[in-house]
Amino acid sequence: xxxxxxxxxxxxxxxxxxxxxxxxxxxxxxxxxxxxxxxxxxxxxxxxxxxxxxxxxxxxxxxxxxxxxxxxxxxxxxxxxxxxxxxxxxxxxxxxxxxxxxxxxxxxxxxxxxxxxxxxxxxxxxxxxxxxxxxxxxxxxxxxxxxxxxxxxxxxxxxxxxxxxxxxxxxxxx
Amino acid sequence: xxxxxxxxxxxxxxxxxxxxxxxxxxxxxxxxxxxxxxxxxxxxxxxxxxxxxxxxxxxxxxxxxxxxxxxxxxxxxxxxxxxxxxxxxxxxxxxxxxxxxxxxxxxxxxxxxxxxxxxxxxxxxxxxxxxxxxxxxxxxxxxxxxxxxxxxxxxxxxxxx
Numbered sequence: 001x002x003x004x005x006x007x008x009x010x011x012x013x014x015x016x017x018x019x020x021x022x023x024x025x026x027x028x029x030x031x032x033x034x035x036x037x038x039x040x041x042x043x044x045x046x047x048x049x050x051x052x053x054x055x056x057x058x059x060x061x062x063x064x065x066x067x068x069x070x071x072x073x074x075x076x077x078x079x080x081x082x083x084x085x086x087x088x089x090x091x092x093x094x095x096x097x098x099x100x101x102x103x104x105x106x107x108x109x110x111x112x113x114x115x116x117x118x119x120x121x122x123x124x125x126x127x128x129x130x131x132x133x134x135x136x137x138x139x140x141x142x143x144x145x146x147x148x149x150x151x152x153x154x155x156x157x158x159x160x161x162x163x164x165x166x167x168x169x170x171x172x173x174x
Numbered sequence: 175x176x177x178x179x180x181x182x183x184x185x186x187x188x189x190x191x192x193x194x195x196x197x198x199x200x201x202x203x204x205x206x207x208x209x210x211x212x213x214x215x216x217x218x219x220x221x222x223x224x225x226x227x228x229x230x231x232x233x234x235x236x237x238x239x240x241x242x243x244x245x246x247x248x249x250x251x252x253x254x255x256x257x258x259x260x261x262x263x264x265x266x267x268x269x270x271x272x273x274x275x276x277x278x279x280x281x282x283x284x285x286x287x288x289x290x291x292x293x294x295x296x297x298x299x300x301x302x303x304x305x306x307x308x309x310x311x312x313x314x315x316x317x318x319x320x321x322x323x324x325x326x327x328x329x330x331x332x333x334x335x
Contacts, residue, residue, distance in 0.1 A: 026241065030326060065310065068279030074312065076279060107285070109304055109324040111237035116306055116322045118274075118285050139276045141283055141306055143322055145236070157283050157308055159276040 030110040033146035037115035038108070040144060040151055045103040047093055049086055056082040057150040064156040085154070099124040099133065103140070117142040121158060124171075133170045138163035201314065208282035208309035211316045216268040216288070220257040227253045228315045233260070235321035244325055256319075266291045266298065269334065270307075280317075282309045289334060298333045 036055065043051040062085040065076035072078065079085050092098075102122035109116050118141050125134040138159040145153035202210070207226060214222035233256045235248035250259045273286040284307045291300045304324035310317040 026326065065308075066278040066281050066283075074280065107304075109327055111323060111325045111327075112239055112241055114237045114322060116237075116324070118306060139274060139283070141285065141308075143236075143306075157278075157281060159278055159283075161278040162276070 026112070029113060032149070033113040034108070034110040034115050036146045036149055036151070037110075037117075037144040041103060041105075041117060041142065045101050047089070047098060047100060049089055049093065052089070053082060053086045055151050056085065056154075057147070057152045058082050060085055060151055061153045062088070063154070064158070066157045066160055097126060099126060103142075113146050115144045115146065117144070127167065129167075131170050133168055134166070135168045136163055136165045204280050204309075204311035205277055205282050207311045207314060207316065208277075208284075211309055211319070212270055212284065212307065215260070215319070216270045218260070218265055218267055220261065223260075224253045224257060226316050227256065228317070229253070231256065231316055232318045232320075234318065235323055237321070237323045237325060241325060248321070263290075264292060266294060270305075280311050282311065283307075284309070289331060291333060300331050300333045301328055302331045303328045 040052060040055045043049075043055070059080065060082050062079040063077065067077040068074055069076075077088075079088055100123065102124055103117070103119060104122055105117045105119040107116075107118040119139075121136075121138055121140045123136045125136070127134050140159070141157040143153075143155040143157075144151055211223065211226050214220075214226065229252050231252065233248065233250045238245050238248040240247075245263075246259075248259065250256045268291065269289045270284070271286045271289070272284050275282065275284045277283065285305075287302050287304045289300055289302050291298055293299055304327045306322045308318070308320040310320070
């Protein structure tokens, strides 16, 4: 130990043993938050914007720091409020006509009503050729904060730098 | 699976002082800075951490809020507050194992788990936390360390040797 006594370390470790107790106390809230967030992210995946809007707090914060651009600057995408967020997504849908975002989550965990989704976005877009789609796939982490049953913060962190993208045969279920 | 190596040694160990280390970080890629930072954080090397910060560096873990029985709120600004906050945990050392990592727009995202070791020898105890960390690098320095820790998924593990 560099600058602390073993006792200090063990005191801290003893405190960490309380994790299961706290987990029980928080378990119900976290389970509820995760259920809300999973439903919300399913709507996001399918770009069901009205359903998403119904789950957002009026003053929801929408952030994507990885979406740096000339328009957004180094801080990335940052929109406050349900109307602004849904408006932005609606503009995206109207402009690019995506079929779905097609999220695939490898890991989901919840702590303190923050639901962390880890996996990929697997967005599909139509092309002018029948039976063919354009796919944009990248790693993504999304963090959804739930309060009183509503989404109060939505954060995305995507790998815009090196996505896999190209034309693919359209899946038979689309 | 990728395990972070001691990249901080490449940055700091071969240099004569931390000022030199800090000056050189402006030439590093965001990933190199982020990995050096995470390595210094894992080894609790506060001197290297300080050299990689600015006065406005933020260290935050929103998943730590409102769980007072486990940890105080983790939200600090500046090297003094950050090193004081991290050192107060009394960690001997940590081992961050990265399952996946990517970067975009100066943000380097790590996902995996961190094994945290308290104490030494027979008194040592270890805990494993699933974790996602986002390191924002601006002008060669760490602007923000953002953790999302699965405190509910923490488990006690055998002390690694």
